[in-house]
Each structure stands twice: as C-alpha cells, then as structure tokens.
Amino acid sequence: xNPKVKQWLSMSREELDDVxxxxxxxxxxxxxxxxxxxxxxxxxxxxxxxxxxxxxxxQGKVFDIFAVDSSAGILVNKVTFLSLSFIIAKVYREKxxxxxxxxxxxxxxxTSFLFAKVRxxxxxxxxxIYLGKxxxxxxxxxxxxxxxxx
Numbered sequence: 001x002n003p004k005v006k007q008w009l010s011m012s013r014e015e016l017d018d019v020x021x022x023x024x025x026x027x028x029x030x031x032x033x034x035x036x037x038x039x040x041x042x043x044x045x046x047x048x049x050x051x052x053x054x055x056x057x058x059q060g061k062v063f064d065i066f067a068v069d070s071s072a073g074i075l076v077n078k079v080t081f082l083s084l085s086f087i088i089a090k091v092y093r094e095k096x097x098x099x100x101x102x103x104x105x106x107x108x109x110x111t112s113f114l115f116a117k118v119r120x121x122x123x124x125x126x127x128x129i130y131l132g133k134x135x136x137x138x139x140x141x142x143x144x145x146x147x148x149x150x
Contacts, residue, residue, distance in 0.1 A: 005037050005145040013041035024101040027124020036060035039143040
C-alpha cells in the first residue's frame with residue numbers, strides 16, 4: 001500500500017477534508033487502471049475495512065479519457081473479488097461541492113440506476129495519488145484513495 005494512503009487511513013474526516021481543501025486544483029484526470037482504497041475516516045477499524053473492501057467489494061477504477069483536451073471521459077469500477085468491471089460513470093471537471101474549487105467529478109447520475117445519487121470527487125494530492133470524497137445526494141458518506149497501479 002502506498003505510504004501516503006496508509007497515513008490517510010489513520011486520519012479523521014476533518015484532517016482528510018483539510019488535505020483535500022489544501023489542494024485547490026484538481027490535477028490531471030487519471031488514465032487507465034487505478035488502485036482503490038476505501039477510507040472509513042476516524043475509525044479504529046479503518047485499515048480492516050479497507051482490506052475487506054479491497055478483497056470483496058471494490059478494487060479501484062479504470063479511466064478512459066476520450067476528449068481531445070483530456071478534460072472528460074468515462075470510467076468503470078472494478079468490483080468483487082473477481083475484479084469485474086462495471087458501474088460506469090462520466091468523468092469531467094467542475095467545482096467541488098465541498099469548497100467550490102475545481103475538482104474531478106465522477107458522476108453516476110446518468111449512467112447507473114442503482115448509483116444515480118452517487119457523485120465522487122477526486123483531487124490529485126501528489127502525482128498519481130488522489131484523495132476522493134463520495135456523496136450520496138448532497139450528503140458526504142465516505143472517503144477513498146486512488147493510486148496509479150504499479
């Protein structure tokens with residue numbers, strides 16, 4: 001596991017929000033396969049939840065940027081212990097619901113019946129390392145990390 005992500009697993013939600021807000025630009029939209037880590041911020045079980053989620057629920061995202069200027073695209077999530085690729089989302093830049101600065105939005109509203117209320121926002125904190133926020137409607141429900149697959 002990436003050392004930065006390991007550090008995030010022991011942070012509170014407020015500390016993770018501060019990391020996210022300190023990065024006022026979205027960074028580059030990822031391309032290709034990214035390893036995902038679910039973060040249950042502020043919980044003593046965060047590392048256990050992250051390991052369980054990776055094994056049985058969510059392994060990451062695969063981005064396919066198709067715009068000429070690399071500003072929009074689609075992605076699929078890799079889920080289950082078989083790493084099946086499904087749950088499609090649109091990817092684009094927009095202002096964050098958290099702080100009104102630019103973010104990379106992962107929008108399921110027009111691509112998934114089950115996840116239509118979900119919106120992810122990510123920012124590149126360091127090259128190849130993204131911190132994400134998951135929204136259900138306008139309610140924040142979870143944090144996550146994406147790292148370049150090595």
